[in-house]
Amino acid sequence: MTARDIEPGDMVHKGHPVTVDRYTAGARLNHWVTAASLILLALSGLALFHPSLFFLTGLFGGGQWTRTIHPWIGVVLFFSFTGLFLRFWKANLWAREDKAWLNRIRDVLTNHEERLPEVGKYNAGQKFIFWGMSFLVIVLIVTGFAIWDQYFNNLTSIPVKRVAVLTHSIAAVAIICIWIVHVYAAIWVRGTISAMTRGRVTGGWAWRHHRKWLRELVSGKRGG
Amino acid sequence: MFPPIPNPATKPVPPKFGEQDLIRRSASRVTPPAQRQTEIAKLIDVSKCIGCKACQSACIEWNDTRPEIGVNTGVYDNPHDLTPNMFTLMRFTEWVNPETENLEWLIRKDGCMHCADPGCLKACPAPGAIVQYSNGIVDFVHQNCIGCGYCVKGCPFNIPRISPVDHTAYKCTLCSDRIAVGQGPACAKACPTQAIVFGTKDEMKHWADLRIEDLKSRGFQNAGLYDPPGVGGTHVMYVLHHADQPEIYANLPKNPTISPIVELWKGVAKYAGLGVMGFAVAFGFLHHLVMGPNRVTEADEANAENLTGGNPS
Numbered sequence: 001m002t003a004r005d006i007e008p009g010d011m012v013h014k015g016h017p018v019t020v021d022r023y024t025a026g027a028r029l030n031h032w033v034t035a036a037s038l039i040l041l042a043l044s045g046l047a048l049f050h051p052s053l054f055f056l057t058g059l060f061g062g063g064q065w066t067r068t069i070h071p072w073i074g075v076v077l078f079f080s081f082t083g084l085f086l087r088f089w090k091a092n093l094w095a096r097e098d099k100a101w102l103n104r105i106r107d108v109l110t111n112h113e114e115r116l117p118e119v120g121k122y123n124a125g126q127k128f129i130f131w132g133m134s135f136l137v138i139v140l141i142v143t144g145f146a147i148w149d150q151y152f153n154n155l156t157s158i159p160v161k162r163v164a165v166l167t168h169s170i171a172a173v174a175i176i177c178i179w180i181v182h183v184y185a186a187i188w189v190r191g192t193i194s195a196m197t198r199g200r201v202t203g204g205w206a207w208r209h210h211r212k213w214l215r216e217l218v219s220g221k222r223g224g
Numbered sequence: 225m226f227p228p229i230p231n232p233a234t235k236p237v238p239p240k241f242g243e244q245d246l247i248r249r250s251a252s253r254v255t256p257p258a259q260r261q262t263e264i265a266k267l268i269d270v271s272k273c274i275g276c277k278a279c280q281s282a283c284i285e286w287n288d289t290r291p292e293i294g295v296n297t298g299v300y301d302n303p304h305d306l307t308p309n310m311f312t313l314m315r316f317t318e319w320v321n322p323e324t325e326n327l328e329w330l331i332r333k334d335g336c337m338h339c340a341d342p343g344c345l346k347a348c349p350a351p352g353a354i355v356q357y358s359n360g361i362v363d364f365v366h367q368n369c370i371g372c373g374y375c376v377k378g379c380p381f382n383i384p385r386i387s388p389v390d391h392t393a394y395k396c397t398l399c400s401d402r403i404a405v406g407q408g409p410a411c412a413k414a415c416p417t418q419a420i421v422f423g424t425k426d427e428m429k430h431w432a433d434l435r436i437e438d439l440k441s442r443g444f445q446n447a448g449l450y451d452p453p454g455v456g457g458t459h460v461m462y463v464l465h466h467a468d469q470p471e472i473y474a475n476l477p478k479n480p481t482i483s484p485i486v487e488l489w490k491g492v493a494k495y496a497g498l499g500v501m502g503f504a505v506a507f508g509f510l511h512h513l514v515m516g517p518n519r520v521t522e523a524d525e526a527n528a529e530n531l532t533g534g535n536p537s
Contacts, residue, residue, distance in 0.1 A: 018528040048349040048372060050494050051251035063350050063370030064391060109511065111518045149373040149386060159483075162377050166489040173497040177504045184508035189518045203528025204520040218531055 005120035018203025037077035098124035118211040143168040239404040248356035250348035272419035282414030308387035315474035336396035340456030343482040347378025360459035380480035454481035
């Protein structure tokens with residue numbers, strides 16, 4: 001029997017404490033390339049979004065450079081994120097316990113972990129971040145090409161560009177908000193960040209937050 | 225005949241307007257000057273235009289642009305559209321008047337309208353790349369331009385063009401550099417039929433009234449002035465023999481306004497966007513302040529060790 005939320009490389013190591021491999025070196029590298037791109041995109045994009053943030057163009061060598069480089073970073077993010085999507089989509093499919101977890105969102109926010117159902121590698125909140133970002137990355141790349149006038153000016157008409165630039169900015173605000181939630185959750189839930197820096201978490205962390213996943217790993221249900 | 229602007233003195237004169245006369249500056253706040261200059265305007269009388277393109281030549285010459293040699297595709301428009309090197313363009317339309325069955329050759333000189341409410345300036349993210357003087361001129365300041373093309377999206381008349389050479393936006397300046405020293409725009413100077421005249425906005429409106437009266441006496445019942453209120457009026461105005469249907473003049477918009485999508489993007493979205501992001505950050509801080517971190521306990525670790533079979537290996 002296979003569990004779809006077990007990803008290649010996920011493994012439990014006995015010890016004191018128990019350690020659990022959560023992300024391979026490839027997944028971590030892929031994540032950090034995406035993270036760096038997203039931050040650079042947010043900074044360069046916000047510089048052009050609100051006049052009071054225009055000073056951020058200084059980070060990129062001025063307004064002309066910011067305008068030039070932003071879309072290229074977007075292309076890097078798109079391919080990098082596609083890598084993450086292919087790695088993680090299966091473990092982010094909706095599971096039966098996600099509804100119960102969401103119904104108890106109040107307990108999630110008040111640190112009452114013990115009242116929550118056991119969840120797999122990702123809880124419903126993490127799945128929301130995954131699918132939300134996936135959707136918004138597609139919206140951003142499509143609308144981004146529509147307003148990448150230096151190379152694709154003739155692809156779209158001005159009325160289409162107006163809709164695209166508005167949609168692009170709203171989608172950007174949404175993905176930045178999701179990113180804030182993502183970063184905050186990693187800080188709030190202690191012991192999480194090592195998953196993306198060293199690739200592993202402690203057994204206690206896995207027991208507390210992703211018990212179903214830990215049980216699957218221990219009982220040897222290999223991922224499909 | 226409208227009195228033409230006299231030739232200037234040969235001695236250098238200080239500019240008549242400058243930084244101190246800005247009433248709008250893109251992506252910035254300006255304190256409006258206490259003393260406003262008289263609004264100026266260019267009046268283009270379409271009924272008097274003979275399509276000679278002297279205005280285009282004068283524009284090229286004064287602004288020292290070098291449009292590419294084009295190709296003929298069977299219409300008189302040359303080049304076929306405004307370009308970063310062609311700030312004004314005669315657009316030719318062959319229109320059959322359904323009432324008289326007459327073929328009318330409509331020739332409209334296209335270019336920046338110098339709106340009182342400029343969509344390009346509102347859309348521009350670069351501080352000081354687009355400015356509006358109290359005399360009504362909307363001008364692009366190239367050293368501040370970042371070439372993003374937002375002005376193209378903001379403009380209700382499809383006027384600005386981005387240069388692929390220096391990646392900045394170009395359009396008619398209303399010859400701000402000539403007007404600053406008491407001359408009229410180059411196109412007006414060159415026009416052999418006075419289809420283009422230049423003066424204060426009030427003078428131009430008055431002159432237009434006389435022209436419209438004349439046109440009406442010649443049977444153009446719908447002759448009128450094109451000074452669209454949707455953009456607060458313009459500082460380039462047309463006298464049209466068919467002012468009731470401006471769209472027959474190569475799609476001159478009937479009631480141009482800044483697109484509501486642009487207004488939304490540069491209005492509510494700009495502030496709400498920052499607000500929502502700020503709220504997300506504040507929520508994180510407050511949540512951590514009130515609820516504290518979610519820590520793994522000793523018991524959790526013990527449970528994990530039990531689950532994996534107890535003893536360390």
